[in-house]
Amino acid sequence: MLCLLLAACGTDKSNESKKDGQLEKVQFVLDWTPNTNHTGLYVAQEKGFFEQQGLDVEIMLPGEAGADQLVAAGKAQFGISAQETITEARAQEIPIVSIAAILQHNTxxxxxxxxxxxxxxxxxxxxxxxxxxxxxxxxxxxxxxxxxxxxxxxxxxxxxxxxxxxxxxxxxxxxxxxxxxxxxxxxxxxxxxxxxxxxxxxxxxLDYYTPVITTSEKMISDNPDTVRAFVKAVTQGYEFAIDNPDEAASMLSKAVPDLDEELVTASQQWISSKYQDDAPRWGEQKLEIWQGYAEWMTDNNLLDGEFIAEDAFTNAFLPK
Known part of the structure; x- marks a missing residue:
C-alpha cells in the first residue's frame, strides 16, 4: 500500500490530465510552410508524445503577423524562429527566448x-x-x-x-x-x-542556430512545467526522426499531404543527421554561438539596442 501511495504522489499533473482526458491546449506557430525542419513536431504529434505530456498541440502557419510576433504577444505559446531574428528582436526588447536548436549548424x-x-x-x-x-x-x-x-x-x-x-x-x-x-x-x-x-x-x-524553437519570457515565468513538457515531447520527436528518417518522413507527408513525398523523404534522409550533429544532445545551444553572431551583427551595424546573449536562450528545459 505504501508503494502505491508513493507512486500516486509521484504522478505528474500532465499524466493526471491525460487520464482525465483534459489535455492542456497549446499553439505552436511555424516560421514557414511545413518542411523537414519541422519533422520532429509532426512525429511528436503522430506518436502521441504530446499527449503523454498532457498536451494538445495545434500546429499553425504563421500568417502575416509572423511567428516571433505571435509568440511575443502570447497569441501562441511556442514557435519557430532563427538566431538572427531573435538577436534583433531582443535588442528591441521583444521578450522571446530560444529553448532548443533544431539544427546544430547553419545549413x-x-x-x-x-x-x-x-x-x-x-x-x-x-x-x-x-x-x-x-x-x-x-x-x-x-x-x-x-x-x-x-x-x-x-x-x-x-x-x-x-x-x-x-x-x-x-x-x-x-x-x-x-x-x-x-x-x-x-x-x-x-x-x-x-x-x-x-x-x-x-x-x-555565421555558423549560428537556424532554426530554433521559441517561447516567451512570460511563458517561462508563468508556466515552466508546460514548457518542460513541450520540450520533452519535441525532443522525443526529433530523436525519433534522427534514428528513423524514412518513417519520420512518412509521418510528415501524412500530416501535410500537399508536400512532395519524394522530396520529403530525400530531404529527411539528408537532414536527420544534422539535427543533433556534434552536440551532446538534441537541442543544446552554446553561449559562444549567440555571442559570436551578435558581435558580427554589431560589427556590421545591424544591431540596434542592447543584446544580452545569456537572456536570449536556455538549455534548462531540455531533458537531461
Whole structure:
C-alpha cells in the first residue's frame, strides 16, 4: 500500500490530465510552410508524445503577423524562429527566448547553377543576387566577399520576394540564399547541379542556430512545467526522426499531404543527421554561438539596442 501511495504522489499533473482526458491546449506557430525542419513536431504529434505530456498541440502557419510576433504577444505559446531574428528582436526588447536548436549548424548558403561558374564569393562580382530585401543580406555577402578581396559594389542585388528559386536562376538572377536541406535536395531530385557556398565555411560567427524553437519570457515565468513538457515531447520527436528518417518522413507527408513525398523523404534522409550533429544532445545551444553572431551583427551595424546573449536562450528545459 505504501508503494502505491508513493507512486500516486509521484504522478505528474500532465499524466493526471491525460487520464482525465483534459489535455492542456497549446499553439505552436511555424516560421514557414511545413518542411523537414519541422519533422520532429509532426512525429511528436503522430506518436502521441504530446499527449503523454498532457498536451494538445495545434500546429499553425504563421500568417502575416509572423511567428516571433505571435509568440511575443502570447497569441501562441511556442514557435519557430532563427538566431538572427531573435538577436534583433531582443535588442528591441521583444521578450522571446530560444529553448532548443533544431539544427546544430547553419545549413544555409548561396546557391547557383553550376553552369553559372560561381565557385567562390569572388565570382559574385558581375553577377545578380536575388534576395528578399533585408539589410543582413548585403552584410553577409560583403563578409564573404571581403575574405577574397572582392567588391560587393560589383554585385547587382534585386528583390525576388517569394519567387521560385529554379525559375529565378533561369530567368532573372545568378544566385540566391537557400537552405540546402530543401531547395538543394530538390535540385538533386531534378538532376540540376548546384554550386554552394555555405555561410559556416567562411566564418564561425555565421555558423549560428537556424532554426530554433521559441517561447516567451512570460511563458517561462508563468508556466515552466508546460514548457518542460513541450520540450520533452519535441525532443522525443526529433530523436525519433534522427534514428528513423524514412518513417519520420512518412509521418510528415501524412500530416501535410500537399508536400512532395519524394522530396520529403530525400530531404529527411539528408537532414536527420544534422539535427543533433556534434552536440551532446538534441537541442543544446552554446553561449559562444549567440555571442559570436551578435558581435558580427554589431560589427556590421545591424544591431540596434542592447543584446544580452545569456537572456536570449536556455538549455534548462531540455531533458537531461
Amino acid at each position: 544555409s548558403g548561396f546557391a547557383s547553377l553550376k553552369k553559372a561558374g560561381i565557385e567562390s564569393p569572388k565570382d559574385y562580382e558581375g553577377k545578380t543576387y536575388g534576395g528578399w530585401g533585408a539589410p543582413v543580406e548585403q552584410a553577409v555577402l560583403s563578409s564573404l566577399m571581403d575574405k577574397e578581396q572582392a567588391d560587393i559594389n560589383q554585385v547587382e542585388i534585386i528583390n525576388m520576394g517569394n519567387s521560385d528559386f529554379f525559375t529565378a536562376v533561369e530567368r532573372d538572377i545568378d544566385f540566391a540564399w537557400i537552405y540546402y536541406a530543401w531547395t538543394g535536395i530538390e535540385a538533386e531530385l531534378r538532376g540540376i547541379d548546384l554550386n554552394m557556398q555555405y555561410l559556416k565555411d567562411f566564418s564561425d560567427k
